[in-house]
Amino acid sequence: MFGLNIKNNKGFTIIELMVAASVFLIIVALSMGVFIQTLRTQRTLTAVTAANESASQVLEQITRGARTGYNFVLSPDYKNANTLSFISANENNKTVTYSWGPCIAAAKNGVTNNCIKKNDGTTTSDITPPDTNIEKLKFWSSGVDPAD
Numbered sequence: 001m002f003g004l005n006i007k008n009n010k011g012f013t014i015i016e017l018m019v020a021a022s023v024f025l026i027i028v029a030l031s032m033g034v035f036i037q038t039l040r041t042q043r044t045l046t047a048v049t050a051a052n053e054s055a056s057q058v059l060e061q062i063t064r065g066a067r068t069g070y071n072f073v074l075s076p077d078y079k080n081a082n083t084l085s086f087i088s089a090n091e092n093n094k095t096v097t098y099s100w101g102p103c104i105a106a107a108k109n110g111v112t113n114n115c116i117k118k119n120d121g122t123t124t125s126d127i128t129p130p131d132t133n134i135e136k137l138k139f140w141s142s143g144v145d146p147a148d
Helices: 014-067
Strands: 069-075 083-088 094-102 114-119 124-126
Touching: 014 069, 014 083
Parallel strands: none
Antiparallel strands: 069 083, 083 094, 094 114, 114 124
């Protein structure tokens, strides 16, 4: 009969090791890509969340002052205003002005962004963080024009 010479080899051939290593490296590379993208997304979401919280606090501050205010003035006009002034009972009947313009303080990267400012008659201060750039601010009033 034909004699079969079967050897009992233990271990892997160099080809098997190279294939296994290649598959492992591909899996690691894909995993790293997903991990890095997740970190970038997390940073973006953190920045957006911080900006939303800042905007919410600013709107709450302006709203709280406006509730007790009177003699409202919008400039340059009541339809395209980026400045709101009023006398606030919360500020001992001082004229308070909220406006939009370059931040007093520079951002961490050295760039001067646009902020929402508050002037209480004696001092002007940024009420938004200097790292947040406010692109546009509009106040409007209804009931001023007879067509409203």
